[in-house]
Amino acid sequence: MKQASGSSMRILLVDDVQMERMQLAIRLKQLGHTVEMASSGKDALEIYPSFEPELILLDISMPNMDGFELSNIIRDRYPDWVPIIFLSSHDEPTMIAKAIEAGGDDYLIKPVDKVVLNSKLIAMQRIAFMRRELKQKSLALAKANEELAKLAQEDGLTKVKNRRSIDEKLTEMVAIHGRHNLPLSIILLDVDHFKAYNDNYGHIEGDKCLISIANALSQLFVRNGEFVGRYGGEEFVILLSHTDENKLVHDAQRIKSKLESLAIPHEYSNASTLVTVSQGLLYMKPTGRENSELIYEQVDKALYAAKLAGRNRYHLVD
Known part of the structure; x- marks a missing residue:
């Protein structure tokens, strides 16, 4: 598992428009984040398991598989919840509501405003930090429980079964x-x-x-x-x-x-x-x-x- 340091995050950016994808990726990297880019839902699903993103920036309008469909697949396939921020040029309330129903956590209007983006990322950094802390504690607890289970079955002196x-x-x-x-x-x-x-x-x-x-x-x-x-x-x-x-x-x-x-x-x-x-x-x-x-x-x-x-x-x- 790749580990981001400090307040940086592993961000998966999914957008079929190359120019918009590259511009946003450069901005994210300048802010210190690790970025993987995907031009389609299919590419995103291939990248996801090895990259283990801590945040997904997901364009809604994409051919073959739109952002809503990709979000539903991710939520169904990976139970470990990762925040998804939808990207769209549509600012209608019904579109925003549909994005949240599809598993989204937030919504950004294209073209993405730098100040708004920075604010959203700061909030997501807090979530990423808490998730890391929770994961570390969960792993430590699982290890402790495993040791306790082993001790419960083991003879203290000889280490064979009791x-x-x-x-x-x-x-x-x-x-x-x-x-x-x-x-x-x-x-x-x-x-x-x-x-x-x-x-x-x-x-x-x-x-x-x-x-x-x-x-x-x-x-x-x-x-x-x-x-x-x-x-x-x-x-x-x-x-x-x-x-x-x-x-x-x-x-x-x-x-x-x-x-x-x-x-x-x-x-x-x-x-x-x-x-x-x-x-x-x-x-x-x-x-x-x-x-x-x-x-x-x-x-x-x-x-x-x-x-x-x-x-x-x-x-x-x-």
Whole structure:
């Protein structure tokens, strides 16, 4: 977007009479404004999107597409309101009224008087300044709202999805997969002997460990339909769309290998000398009516079975 500085404006001047168009453009540029000229409505519509005018000076009498028609098209096509001042040699009240009805904001009689033009431009500069201020504030507000929405779905420590967000995603996926008879898989994993890790290495190192695991999982699962979330504490959950039993087991093996490659020391674990995880796996073809809590109960039982079997492994729900 081109930006005018100070009190200058981006002005789109539309007039089919070349001499009048050039004379008025010179006057506008002398006053410090940025001017784009169009000799027809068609040319004006081509210029408009890239130029993003802050004021339109529009001749009424033009062949093929008159000023009224062009004004109506602009108002219909671009919801962001830009002031339009009509130019015409007609000074009849009915013509002025028709111009306002067509979306015009003001009216100048040709030949344009310099003093009147300057006064109109000063008023339009005030509007342009307020519109810029409003646009900047709107952009800042939209950015702030976007950040707030992201924070509402994000775990504060690990930056993956939080429990609320991952629960909502599971509910949504169960409904969609049930409707289309598609497979859905879930992995619930728990860091082995994490309490011992925290107790001996300290909570700061414990947080670093969880962040490293979350980053590793986020790197592994990047496809559309793959979601990583923090279930709570040292537990993470992974939702996998369109994933059958074979791929689910393959993904569990990928997680195991990835954790080994991180090589985070854990001298106080009975499962390994490195940080490892136990995984519960669930493959299902939902009907769309399944309860999320019951699904979590099933995959949690599989996780418990993996822990009973010695940890640092995965267990698939029968």
